[in-house]
Amino acid sequence: MGARIAAVDYFLPDEVLTNEDLSREFPEWSVEKISAKTGIDRRHISGPDEFSSDLAIAAGRALFANRDIDPQSIDYLIVCTQSPDYYLPSTACIVQDALGLPTSAGATDITLGCSGYIYGLGLAKGLIESGQARRVLVITADTYTKFINPADKSVRTIFGDGAAATLVTDDGDAASITAITYGTDGAGAKSLIVPNGGLRRGAGIQPKADAAARELDSSGYDLYMDGPDIFNFTLRVVPGTVEEILAKAGAELGDIDLFVFHQANAFMLEHLRKKLGVPADRFFVSLAESGNTVSSTIPIALADAERTGVLKPGMKIMLLGFGVGLSWGGLVATW
The missing domain is CATH 3.40.47.10 (Thiolase/Chalcone synthase)
Known part of the structure; x- marks a missing residue:
């Protein structure tokens, strides 16, 4: 099974x-x-x-x-x-x-x-x-x-x-879903947070998230993101996670037909692609028409890749998500 x-x-x-x-x-x-x-x-x-x-x-x-x-x-x-x-x-x-x-x-x-x-x-x-x-x-x-x-x-x-x-x-x-790898660093919870609207005030763990500290009139939720911290976190954990996934799958980078990562923003994705040494034609980017949809970026990209003919049956793909939590996870699947 x-x-x-x-x-x-x-x-x-x-x-x-x-x-x-x-x-x-x-x-x-x-x-x-x-x-x-x-x-x-x-x-x-x-x-x-x-x-x-x-x-x-x-x-x-x-x-x-x-x-x-x-x-x-x-x-x-x-x-x-x-x-x-x-x-x-x-x-x-x-x-x-x-x-x-x-x-x-x-x-x-x-x-x-x-x-x-x-x-x-x-x-x-x-x-x-x-x-x-x-x-x-x-x-x-x-x-x-x-x-x-x-x-x-x-x-x-x-x-x-x-x-x-x-x-x-x-x-x-x-199984065609394999080599699942997870990671969590809750010390970075303060890097991406909605400080207001819940039962606890988020300014307690991230004072910079307070609307007044950002010279904003509160809208009731006031999502806060420390962009540089998230960027540095991504560059720190993604390469090692890719290596761990490949080791679990018994594969090498060249064995993966298509890489579909969390579609955070094009600048970050291009930086990761170059750092990993993945050819552009095997690294799928699809966020121009939808933006960063958080948990849905990877499946939206998969659907777009399939509809455009980039993703074909039998291809071995690596999926990898990273961000708020801080949390990350990846896997290899056969399409």
């Missing part, structure tokens, strides 16, 4: 924030400057009455419709989100009912960001290969833009909202 990724699809909200829109708000940042720094042209923004469960449901419906999947065939649902509709109930319970999944299906949330897709796949693999489930639906959904202070251009240029749905199934043979 082994687990494999059977199908991927995604959903983006209708409202779009372009670089032209941002440049009009912040004239000191030209369209060209934003594009050059981020590699992002457009971000999709959830509407005032559009939340993570809505995006998750839309992504699940897209997957079912486009891949002819029967909702009643799903026996476990994992929803990865850091922007749940409510403290309780879990978003997964709302999504299970709306998608028409059987009441015999398990449903649970996991609270992870940029590495969340890898963790979701790892949990799905464990459920399948331990005999607890045969068809697991992994949905990633985040509405980070609701956390962002409108006056904070540093993060408004980066983040967009979106959701992706992945079907993980028992393929009846050897």
Whole structure:
């Protein structure tokens, strides 16, 4: 018994924030400057009455419709989100009912960001290969833009909202999801944080996250990111993690047909590609039209790579997520 990724699809909200829109708000940042720094042209923004469960449901419906999947065939649902509709109930319970999944299906949330897709796949693999489930639906959904202070251009240029749905199934043979590697450094929790809106004030662990300290009028959440710290963390952990994944897989860099990393921003991805020595044609980047959608960047990129013919059946791919937590994870899969 082994687990494999059977199908991927995604959903983006209708409202779009372009670089032209941002440049009009912040004239000191030209369209060209934003594009050059981020590699992002457009971000999709959830509407005032559009939340993570809505995006998750839309992504699940897209997957079912486009891949002819029967909702009643799903026996476990994992929803990865850091922007749940409510403290309780879990978003997964709302999504299970709306998608028409059987009441015999398990449903649970996991609270992870940029590495969340890898963790979701790892949990799905464990459920399948331990005999607890045969068809697991992994949905990633985040509405980070609701956390962002409108006056904070540093993060408004980066983040967009979106959701992706992945079907993980028992393929009846050897596992095609392998070499899963995880990592956590909670000492970096202060580097990317939403300081307000929860039960505890985040300024206690990151004083710089306080809106007043940033000369901002609080919007109620005020997402804070220490960009240089996140960049340095990424350069520190990703190369070693790639080596660890390859060692677990018994593979070399040249054995991987396609690398799909968390789509943080184009500058960071290009820096990582060069540092790792991966040829550009084997390193997939897809964030210009969606921005950094946190937990959904990897599955969105996978779906785009498949639709454009870059990703073909039988290819060996490396997936790697890294960011908020601080947390990271990666794996090798056969498509």
